[in-house]
Amino acid sequence: MPVTPLTAAALPRRRRRWSAIWSHRFYFYLILPGILYFFVIDYLPMFGIIIAFKDISPFEGVTGILTAPWVGLEHFRNFWNSYFFWNVMRNTLLISIYKLVFGFPAAIVLALLLNEIRNTVFKRLVQTISYLPHFISNVVVAGLVMMLLSTDSGLLNAIIIAFGGEPIFFLGEPGYFRSVLVTSHVWQSIGWGSILYLAAMASIDPGLYEAAIIDGAGRFRQALHVTLPGISHIIVLLLIYSIGGLLNAGFEQILLLYSPPVYDVSDIIDTYVYREGLTNMKYSFVTAVGLFKNVLAMILILGANYIAKRFNHTGIW
Template structure:
């Protein structure tokens, strides 16, 4: 048995040898633990405790029974999952979610990397900070505001985009209600809103690249493209791998706010994804057990995607996220 004095007080703590290091670390970094406490409480209250409600996916839950009615509800096993897998919506939701996510990965994921490299090459500090500020400002706009802005911009009655099309002799296009343009509109608006914010972490990673490498490459006659390809990108490959793993993990976790504020029944066929479907089934039609089964299926697939993408990243030489 050993004793440990609490810093700033005369209180003596008796600790066992096996717990000595743990308690000493806990006391030494107590302020850091207090700073992390709100974050831990957030995940505990809003992420872990609600997992208890997942059991309604395997029950015929009646909301009239209240919270404790979950225990009294009848078990139905995998019936809710079978209903979903055999419905006409399963194929449509999978197709829309995977296609929209694939387009976002293909075009949206490299966009902040490219912008970060371009900003990193700017030598004028004032101009560099101005570009950074302008590009990440849209991140602070809600999708309600952005969707309203897009509706006005693409309107067939006075919208500047359709006004230019009319001048070019092209009939006005209802972009937001047109199945041919809606997915492209989602991807482009998502890139515009998030590209500046996404560059922050890559710019931070680029500051850790040794500048002597650039100087040596310039002396060897390397072009800017060669410097980016052989120095900048390899210098931030670990960060790119981690962000890609997280992006793949969110492949079924679409931006509900964006789609919800932009879509309409006219584009359900190409825009309806898991989250919008769960919202309609769970909150609008009050099918709580069924919507919980759909949400649980989506979460399990997302977890599998994270595990597989992390394993693939390790195979390619990255450290991954665990």
């Protein structure tokens, strides 16, 4: 078959491309396990999304997924019309927003404070202490919170009693439970969240600080006009990811700490899915709820990225 000029021009490019791939095949072999991992763990199970549009029985196995009758959007409508819908949505958003409002700037403030410490030994000590809670299991953290807030022997209630007050059941009072969640979350995540900001601060040109000092700027104004603008791209990037995760209000933390008296203020989408899926075995229903949540999360992260781009900030793509 005659070769057209276009094909003849494209052929060397293809050969060069495959030749480059083959010459670097060792590196492709290195990333192959990672590709297989994400394909098997993250992408292959996406086939199960069809469960949300079917009515399956948990005892039918894999073949039941293929043979189960289609019900369309019935499970989605059941969730939207459910008594629990607005309650779990409100709790999920409120708890996530509280954690974002108090936890996100807390990591920035800690990074700014650590950046101002000149004593290397003291700085490393503070960093180690602040990072340590991140590596503690959520089960251990929940146990510590329960011990601290116990009405019988908890330290906080002991202080309240010492000042003449009455002990408070913090984990059983709806008015206090969300504050406990947010406080323990900030304590556990603040140190780890400051790492990226400290790394970004290390890349700021020292000449900018010298120019600010010449202009008469003190430490506070240097942080305000040099450090914060220098790490603004990291702040925006992490904020986009945080907004995308607004519907993840902290399943493990809430599951370990909540109880029936505080369901009205603590029951989120994930705990609702856990109860309905494992206790009542409504697999199709909870798959639909999970899919609904993930679609909303995708809309949030796309919207946050779009707004960041509109204000000429770096997005996630």
